[in-house]
Amino acid sequence: MCGTGYQGGASGIIDRMPERVRVFAPATASNLGPGFDVLGLALERPGDLVEAEIRDEPGVEITEVTGADSLGTDPNENVVGIAARAALEHLGVADRGVRLALHKQMPLGSGLGSSAASSVAGAAAVGALFGDTLPKEALVGCALRGEAAASGAPHADNVAPCVLGGIVLIRGNDPLDLIRLPVPDALRIVLVHPHVEVLTAEARRLVAQHRFAIGQAVANLGNIAALVHALHTGDLELFGRSISDALVEPIRAPLVPGFAEVRQAALDAGALGCSISGSGPSLFAFAGSDSTAAAVADAMQAAFAASGVASDRYVGPVNRRGAGPQRERS
Numbered sequence: 001m002c003g004t005g006y007q008g009g010a011s012g013i014i015d016r017m018p019e020r021v022r023v024f025a026p027a028t029a030s031n032l033g034p035g036f037d038v039l040g041l042a043l044e045r046p047g048d049l050v051e052a053e054i055r056d057e058p059g060v061e062i063t064e065v066t067g068a069d070s071l072g073t074d075p076n077e078n079v080v081g082i083a084a085r086a087a088l089e090h091l092g093v094a095d096r097g098v099r100l101a102l103h104k105q106m107p108l109g110s111g112l113g114s115s116a117a118s119s120v121a122g123a124a125a126v127g128a129l130f131g132d133t134l135p136k137e138a139l140v141g142c143a144l145r146g147e148a149a150a151s152g153a154p155h156a157d158n159v160a161p162c163v164l165g166g167i168v169l170i171r172g173n174d175p176l177d178l179i180r181l182p183v184p185d186a187l188r189i190v191l192v193h194p195h196v197e198v199l200t201a202e203a204r205r206l207v208a209q210h211r212f213a214i215g216q217a218v219a220n221l222g223n224i225a226a227l228v229h230a231l232h233t234g235d236l237e238l239f240g241r242s243i244s245d246a247l248v249e250p251i252r253a254p255l256v257p258g259f260a261e262v263r264q265a266a267l268d269a270g271a272l273g274c275s276i277s278g279s280g281p282s283l284f285a286f287a288g289s290d291s292t293a294a295a296v297a298d299a300m301q302a303a304f305a306a307s308g309v310a311s312d313r314y315v316g317p318v319n320r321r322g323a324g325p326q327r328e329r330s
Contacts, residue, residue, distance in 0.1 A: 002086055002087065002089075002144075019053060020053040021051075023052065023125045023324065023326065024323065024325075025047050025049075026045070026117065026323065027045070027046050027106050027117055027191075028113035028161050029282075031157065031248065032167075032243065032284070033223065033227070033275045034223035034242065034243075034244060035157075038169060039224070039227075040157040040160060040161040040167070040168055041183075042165045042322055043112070043189065043318075043319055044316045044317065044318075044319045045105075047105055047106065048105055048106065050102055050124075050125045052084075052099065052100050052126070054099075055096065059075070060075040060081045060088070062074070062101070064102070065103075065104065066102070067103055070108065071108075078102070078118070079115050079119045079146030079149055080102045080118040080146065081100065081122065082149050083118075083119040083120070083142050086142035086143075086145040087123040087124075087127055087138075087142045090141075091127070091130050091134060098125065098129060100122060100125065108197070109197035110281070110282050111278035113158030115150035116162050117323075119146030120162045122146065123142040124163075127139060140164075140176070144176075154173075156173065158278065161322070163322050164178070164322050166320045167180070168180055169228065184231065184234045187287075187317070187318060188292070188293035189317070190314075191282055191283075191313065191315075192262070192283050192284075192285075192300040192304065193281070193311055193314075194256065194304050195311060196256075196309060219244070220246055226242040227239060227243070230242060236272055237272070240286060241273070242273070243273025243274065243275055243286065252276055252279065255280055257304070258304055258306070259276070259283070261303045261307065262274075263275070266285040266299060269292070269296045269300075270292045272287060272288060274286075285300065290315075293315050293316075297313045301313055
C-alpha cells in the first residue's frame with residue numbers, strides 16, 4: 001500500500017473518469033539549510049508534465065520521454081512508470097492500465113527534485129484518470145516508490161512538498177509523518193541552477209561516509225528549531241539567520257563551482273539566506289520582496305559567470321498548491 005501518516009484527505013471524487021489527463025508536478029528545493037532530509041518546499045516552476053490516458057490492457061506503458069535523452073521508456077526502469085504502477089496497485093485496478101508520456105521540463109542531477117517530480121506526476125495522473133480518488137497521503141507513498149528506485153531510499157523531502165505544496169517538515173519516516181509549515185506572504189525564493197551536474201548518489205555517499213562532531217549537530221538543531229519558529233511568527237530576519245548548515249553544506253560545497261562567491265553575492269544583494277538545494281548544484285536564496293529577489297538572482301548569476309559557469313534562474317513565491325491536473329490545450 002502507498003499510505004503515509006499525513007492526514008490530508010482525498011482530493012475529491014468526480015462523476016466520470018476522464019479519458020485523458022495532463023498533470024504538472026513542480027520542482028522542489030530541499031534541506032533549506034539545516035534541514036537535511038527533513039525540509040523541502042515547492043517551486044512555481046520548473047516542473048515535469050505527464051500526459052496520461054487509460055488503456056484496456058493492464059499495466060503501464062510509456063510512449064515517449066522528452067527533455068531527457070538519458071531516460072528510457074521501460075516502465076520498470078523509469079520512475080514515472082514505477083510510481084504509476086504503485087498507484088494502480090493502491091487503487092486495486094487490475095483489468096486496465098495507463099499509457100504515459102513524460103515531458104521533462106527540468107535538468108537531471110540539478111538538486112531540484114527531478115525524480116520526485118516525475119514520480120509524483122506519474123502517480124497523480126493515475127489518480128486523476130481513475131476517479132480522482134487517490135488521497136494525498138497515498139499519493140505521497142506511491143511517489144516514494146519511484147523516488148526510492150532513483151535514489152536508493154524513499155526520501156520524502158522532495159516528494160512531500162511536490163504533492164502538498166508549500167513548505168513541508170518530515171517529522172518521521174517510519175511511519176511517515178508530514179507537517180505543512182506556514183509560508184509568510186512576503187517570502188520569495190530564488191533558485192539558480194549552474195550548468196553542471198551533481199549525481200545524487202555521489203553527493204549522498206560523501207555525507208554517509210563522514211563523521212560529524214556533536215557541536216555540528218547541535219548547531220543544526222538550533223537552526224532548524226529557529227527556522228520553524230520563524231515561519232510560524234513570520235519573522236523573516238530570524239528565518240534568514242536560520243539558513244545555516246554546519247553538517248552537509250561544507251561537504252557538498254566543493255561540488256558547486258564558485259559556491260562561496262555565489263553565496264556571498266546573494267547575501268550582499270540582500271538575500272535572507274542562501275545554501276545548496278538538495279544534492280546541488282543548484283543554490284537557493286530567500287528574499288522578502290520581488291525586487292530584492294530579482295537583485296539576488298542577478299548577483300548570483302553574475303558570480304557564477306565570473307567562475308565561467310552559465311546558469312538558469314527561477315524567482316517567485318513558494319508554490320502552495322503542489323502537483324495537479326492541467327487543462328488540455330485547445
